[in-house]
Amino acid sequence: METIYYDLRDTKGQQKEIEDKISAAAKILREGGLVAIPTETVYGLGADGSNPEAVRRIFEVKGRPQDNPLILHVTGAQWLPRYCVDIPPVAYVLARKFWPGPLTMILKRQPSVPDETTAGLDTVGVRCPNHPVTLAIIREAGMAIAAPSANTSGRPSCTTAQDVVQDVGGRVDAIVDGGPCAVGVESTVLDLTCEPPRLLRPGGLPLEDMERLIGHIDVDKAVIASLSANERPSAPGMKYRHYAPKAPVTVITGAPIASAREIERRAGPGSGVICFDEYADMFAGRVVRSLGPRNDKQVQAQRLFEALRSFDETDVTEIYAQCPDNRGLGLAIGNRLKKAAGFHVIEADSQRVILGLTGGTGAGKTSALNALRDLGGQVIDCDAVYKEVLESSAEFQNAINVKFPGVFDAKGRLNRKKLGEEVFAKRDRLDELNKIVFRYLLPEIERRVEAAEGLYAIDAINLFESGLDRLCDRTVAVTAPTELRVRRIMARDDIPEYYARLRVGAQKPDDYYRGKCDEELNNAADSPEEFRKEARLFFERLVESILEKKRHG
Ligand code: TXA
Ligand code: MG
Numbered sequence: 231m232e233t234i235y236y237d238l239r240d241t242k243g244q245q246k247e248i249e250d251k252i253s254a255a256a257k258i259l260r261e262g263g264l265v266a267i268p269t270e271t272v273y274g275l276g277a278d279g280s281n282p283e284a285v286r287r288i289f290e291v292k293g294r295p296q297d298n299p300l301i302l303h304v305t306g307a308q309w310l311p312r313y314c315v316d317i318p319p320v321a322y323v324l325a326r327k328f329w330p331g332p333l334t335m336i337l338k339r340q341p342s343v344p345d346e347t348t349a350g351l352d353t354v355g356v357r358c359p360n361h362p363v364t365l366a367i368i369r370e371a372g373m374a375i376a377a378p379s380a381n382t383s384g385r386p387s388c389t390t391a392q393d394v395v396q397d398v399g400g401r402v403d404a405i406v407d408g409g410p411c412a413v414g415v416e417s418t419v420l421d422l423t424c425e426p427p428r429l430l431r432p433g434g435l436p437l438e439d440m441e442r443l444i445g446h447i448d449v450d451k452a453v454i455a456s457l458s459a460n461e462r463p464s465a466p467g468m469k470y471r472h473y474a475p476k477a478p479v480t481v482i483t484g485a486p487i488a489s490a491r492e493i494e495r496r497a498g499p500g501s502g503v504i505c506f507d508e509y510a511d512m513f514a515g516r517v518v519r520s521l522g523p524r525n526d527k528q529v530q531a532q533r534l535f536e537a538l539r540s541f542d543e544t545d546v547t548e549i550y551a552q553c554p555d556n557r558g559l560g561l562a563i564g565n566r567l568k569k570a571a572g573f574h575v576i577e578a579d580s581q582r583v584i585l586g587l588t589g590g591t592g593a594g595k596t597s598a599l600n601a602l603r604d605l606g607g608q609v610i611d612c613d614a615v616y617k618e619v620l621e622s623s624a625e626f627q628n629a630i631n632v633k634f635p636g637v638f639d640a641k642g643r644l645n646r647k648k649l650g651e652e653v654f655a656k657r658d659r660l661d662e663l664n665k666i667v668f669r670y671l672l673p674e675i676e677r678r679v680e681a682a683e684g685l686y687a688i689d690a691i692n693l694f695e696s697g698l699d700r701l702c703d704r705t706v707a708v709t710a711p712t713e714l715r716v717r718r719i720m721a722r723d724d725i726p727e728y729y730a731r732l733r734v735g736a737q738k739p740d741d742y743y744r745g746k747c748d749e750e751l752n753n754a755a756d757s758p759e760e761f762r763k764e765a766r767l768f769f770e771r772l773v774e775s776i777l778e779k780k781r782h783g
Contacts, residue, residue, distance in 0.1 A: 231400060231401065231403070232400075233395075233399050233400055233401070233402055233403065233404060233405055234254075234258075234403065234404040234405075235391075235395075235404070235405050235407065236251040236254065236255055236404060236405070236406045236407065237251075237407050238251055238252070238268075238363045238406055238407060238408050239407055239408065239409040241362055241363060251406075252363065252366045252367055252370055253370055254404075255267075255367050255404055255406050256367050256370035256371035257371075258403045258404050259276060259277065259278050259284075259367070259371045259373070259375065260278065260371055260372075260373070262277070262278060262281050262283055262284040263277070263284070263402075263403035263404070264276070264277050264284070264287055264288060264291060264402040264403050264404075265277075265367075265402065265403060265404045265405070265406060266380045266388075266391070266394045266398065266402055266404070266405040266406060267303075267361075267363070267364045267367060267375065267377060267380075267406050267408075268361050268363055268364055268391070268406060268407065268408025268409065268411065269303075269359035269360070269361045269364055269411065270330075270331070270332060270359060270360040270361050270411060270412045270413045270434070271332045271359070271411060271413045271414070271415060271416045271417050271433065271434050272379045272380070272381075272387035272388055272389055272411055272413075272414070272415070272416050272535070273379065273380040273387070273388040273389070273390075273391065273393065273394050273411065274303065274359075274364075274375070274377030274378065274379060274380055275288055275291065275292060275377055275378055275379070275380040275394075275398065275402065276303070276375040276376065276377040277375070277376055277377070278371070278373050278375070278376070279300070279302045279303075279313075279343070279344075279347050279373065279374040279375060279376030280342070280343070280344060280347075280373060280374070281344075282344040282345070282346040282347075285300065285344065285346040285347050285376050286346055288300065288376065288377075288378065289346075291382075291398055291401045291402060292378060292381075292382055292383050292398070293382055293383040293384075294378060294383045295383070295466075296349065297349050297350075297466050298349055298378075298466045299347065299348045299349035299351055299354070299355065299466060300347050300348075300349075300355070300376040300377060300378050301334050301355040301356065301357050301376070301377060301378070301417070302343070302347065302354060302355065302356045302357070302374040302375070302376055303356075303357060303358070303359055303364065303368060303374060303375040303376075303377055304356055304357070304358050304368065304374050305330075305358060305365050305368050305369055306325070306329060306330075306358055307321070307322055307325035307326070307329060307358075309356070309374060310322075310325075310337070310356060312340065312374070313339060313340050313342075313343050313354055313356060313374060314337040314338060314339060314340060314354060314356065315337075315338045315339070315340055316337075316338045316423075317337055317338075318422055320422060320427070320444055321335055321337060321422050323443065323444060324420070324422075324440065324443065324444065325358070327443055328435055328439075328440070329357075329358040329360075330358040330359060330360035330361075330365065331358070331360045331434070331435060332357075332360070332413050332415075332416070332417040332418055332433050332434025332435045333357060333417055333418050333420065333433075333435045333440075334355045334356065334357040334417045334418065334419045334420065334431075334433075335355070335356055335357070335420055335422050336353050336354070336355050336419065336420065336421040336422060336423060336430065336465075337353060337354060337356060337422055337423060338352060338353055338354075338423055339351075339352060339353055339354035340354075347376045349466060353421075353423055355419060356374075357417050359417075361408055362408075363406060363408040364406075364408065367406070379416060380393075380394045380397065380398060381393070381397050382397045382398065384472060384473075384474060385397060385473070385474070385539070386473045386474075386475070386534075386535040386538040386539045386566075386570070387415075387416060387473070387535050388535070389410055389411040389414050389532070389535050389536055390409075390410050390411070390536070391405055391406075391407035391408070391409075393535075393536075393539065410532075411532070412532070413434035413531060413532070414434075414531040414532035414533065414534060414535065415433055415434055415531045415534060415535075415559070415562045415563065415566060416431070416433050416434065416562075417431075417433045417434055417435070418431065418432060418433035418434060418435040418436075418437070418440070418562070419431035419433065419465055420440065420447070421450075421464060421465075424448075426445070426446050426447055426448050427440075427444065427447050427448070428447065428448045428449075428450055428464065429447050429448065429449045429450055429453060430450050430452075430453075430464050430465035431453065431465055431565070432453055432561040432562040432565050433562050434531070434559070434562065436557075436558045436559055436561070436562075437449070437561060438557070438558065438697055446745075446746075450463075450464050450465070452464070452465070453561070453565055454565075455573065456572070456573035472566075472569045472570065473535070473538060473566050473569050473570040474538075474569075474570045474571075474572070475538050475539065475541040475542050475549060475570065476541070476542050477502060477541055477546050477547055477548055477549050478548055478549070478571075478572075478574070479538075479548075479549045479550075479551060479567070479570045479571035479572075479574065480496075480548065480549070480550050480551070480571055480574050480575075480576060481551050481553045481564075481567045481568050481570075481571045481574065481575045481576070482550060482551065482552055482553060482575075482576050482577075482578050483553045483564070483575060483576070483577050483578060484577055484578030484579040484582075485578070485579055485582075485679070485680040486506055486508070486509070486524045486552065486680070487509075487680070488578040488579040488582075489552045489553065489578040490505060490506075490509035490512055490552060491578070492576065492578040493505065493512075493513070493550040493552065494512050494513065496550060497513060497516050497550050498516075499515055499516065500545075500546060500547045500548070501516050501517070501546060501547070501548050501549065501550060502516065502517040502518075502519070502541045502544065502546035502548070502549040502550070503516050503517065503518045503519070503549070503550050503551075504518075504519050504520075504521055504537050504538075504549065504550070504551035504552060504567075505518065505519075505520055505521065505551075505552045506520065506521055506522065506523060506524035506530075506552055507520045507521075507522060507523050507524070508523065508524055509524075509552070517541070517544050517546050519533075519537035519540060519541075520533075521533050521534065521537060521552070524554070527554055527558055527559035527560050527563060528559060530554060530559070530563050531559050531562065531563055534563055534566060534567070535566075538570055551567050551570075551571070553567050553568070553575075555700060555701060556700040557697050557700045557701075558697075560700075561700075577780045579683075580777070580780040580781060581683065581684065581777075582682060582683055582684060582685075582686070583684070583685050583686070583703050583704075583773050583776050583777065584679060584682065584686050584687075584688065584701060584702045584703050585602070585607075585685075585686070585687045585688070585702060585703065585704055585705070585706055585769075585772070585773075586687070586688045586690065586693045586698060586699050586701075586702035586704070586705040586706065586747075587599065587602075587687050587688065587689050587690075587693075587705075587706050587708060588689075588690060588691060588693040588694075588705065588706075588707060588708070588743055588746075588747065589707050589708035589709055589740075589743050590709075590715065590734065590737040590738065590739075590740065590743070591715070591719055591733060591734065591737060592710065592714075592715030592716070592718045592719040592722070592730075592734060593708045593709055593710040593715055593740075593753055594708055594710055594718075594751075594753035594755075594758070594761050594765075595689065595708045596758075597753070597758045597761045597762045597765060598706075598708050598751060598753075598761075598762075598765045598769075599687060599689055600762055600765075601762045601763075601765035601766040601768075601769055602685065602687050602765075602769055604762070604766050605685060605766060605769055605770060605773070606684065606685060607684070607685035607686060607687055607769075608682070608684070608685070608686050608687070609686075609687045609689055610675060610678050610679070610686060610687065610688045610689065611689050612671065612675065612688065612689060612690035612691075612692075612696075612698070613689075613690075613691075615671060615674055615675060615678070616667060616671050618674075619670055619671055619674050620644060620670075623670060625670075626666075626670040627642070627644070629666045629669075629670070630644070630649075630663070630666055633662055633663070633666065634649060634652055634663070636648070637649040637652065649663070654736075664692065664695060664696070668692075668695075668696045668697070671696070672696065672697070672698070675688065675698060675701075676701065679701050685773060688701065688702060693705060693746075694746050699746075703776050703780075704748045704749055704772065704776060705746070705747040705748050705749070706747055706748070706749045706750070706751055706772070707740070707743035707744055707746070707747035707749070707750045707751070708743075708751050708753060709740040709743060709744060709750055709751070709752050709753065710740075710752065710753040710754065711754060712734060712740075714753070714754065715734050716730045716731055716734055717730075719733065719734070749772060751765060751768050753765075
């Protein structure tokens with residue numbers, strides 16, 4: 231069939247002409263046709279979401295498995311009640327902040343949404359894309375557009391209209407070119423039918439941004455690892471081999487310099503390499519696609535799928551890909567790379583173990599850290615690094631001074647007690663302070679982690695709030711019974727019981743740390759020496775199991 235091509239890259243030009251094209255695309259949709267549409271994430275293959283016949287054609291053209299539901303694209307949260315029931319308030323909170331944008335919410339569906347669209351599930355995914363052309367088409371068509379990504383099933387998603395022509399040209403009624411996609415990876419899929427909400431697919435909206443707004447979100451297992459044959463994924467799409475170029479892909483994780491060296495060791499003349507800009511020179515003679523600067527995940531996301539696709543025009547026999555860390559957009563980029571690799575992942579710094587340690591006062595974190603030192607480990611004390619960085623950075627001091635005037639004395643020394651009083655029990659002031667501190671502190675911690683070899687521990691109270699947990703191989707909560715903690719800090723700091731209780735009570739409960747960390751080290755020992763011995767054994771086993779996993783996956 232002939233595919234009509236609508237060029238709508240420039241929406242500032244001839245208004246009449248633009249409106250005509252939008253009306254024409256909307257008309258095709260109303261009549262049950264298929265139209266490829268631009269969004270900020272990736273191109274979609276759209277049809278009238280309430281027309282079972284039209285939706286069935288999407289599956290045919292894409293070669294998509296029948297059990298994989300589609301997302302409904304709408305122009306705002308006011309559309310939710312048309313397609314969903316039992317909508318929790320948090321859906322509106324998220325929509326107000328992040329729509330239009332790369333967030334898909336899974337909600338209970340109205341019975342009127344056809345089974346074809348939801349693949350028979352009693353839930354439906356809804357999202358408001360941030361692209362003026364597609365928003366105009368939805369408005370004009372007066373319907374929610376059901377659309378999966380426009381690639382044929384299994385291939386990397388399309389981030390330009392040319393990709394779409396390649397994959398489904400001649401098999402759809404129209405392709406609307408809205409220019410290259412600004413985000414480059416698909417939307418974040420968040421299940422709101424459970425409590426806490428669950429991340430089913432990391433995407434263009436970082437997990438941290440959502441957690442900052444609505445609190446803790448569980449991360450579905452399929453996001454980080456491949457599911458075994460008998461496991462049922464929460465998002466049906468997560469079980470398929472995906473995004474894969476023809477040549478097999480191997481993902482190399484770890485600090486950028488370490489992963490680059492690992493690829494250098496492995497890649498032969500017939501290999502393809504996906505790497506950060508800084509390392510491209512190391513791979514002369516191979517087919518290299520650079521993903522963008524190592525610290526610019528936004529650019530990496532934009533280039534990811536094009537890089538994967540482009541290898542199919544070459545005759546590389548294998549592909550090695552450098553992988554960013556899991557923070558921010560890195561979680562989505564790493565997920566797509568790992569899926570493209572069928573979760574064939576090699577850890578570059580296989581001799582390095584980074585543990586994150588956290589826990590309340592009096593639980594025994596200091597003894598635990600000493601136990602790690604006994605094993606030859608080194609400790610990155612975030613509080614000490616904070617002081618160092620603060621002392622040496624006028625910019626950092628200034629940033630604090632602007633938001634918290636008067637906390638520095640005449641000699642320019644920070645009055646920590648005064649600052650503490652200012653943020654103590656004031657959640658939003660504490661958030662403000664943390665934001666500044668993290669901005670200046672994290673790059674320094676990252677630098678130290680990257681340079682680390684062997685066993686390292688990051689000692690941070692705000693391990694999770696800062697996102698430092700994502701640099702760690704494993705996180706450990708040091709916990710202890712409250713009564714023991716009270717007695718310990720009474721003895722340690724020589725303070726009366728009521729004050730010790732106050733301090734313990736002002737901190738997050740052990741359950742918080744327990745819920746967040748991968749491991750728990752409980753300290754009910756009679757003496758610090760005894761606990762240190764127990765902790766040493768605990769860490770010895772933990773490190774061994776981590777190394778074992780790194781060696782054999
Ligand atoms: O950015 C995007 O989300 C793009 C653009 C076009 O909007 N669309 C997209 O659609 O990536 P698709 O179909 O390629 O991926 C949708 C994912 C699949 O993994 C699917 O299984 C999951 O969302 N999904 C859709 N509806 C669901 C539901 N009711 N429950 C659980 N997962 C669902
Ligand atoms: Mg897809």
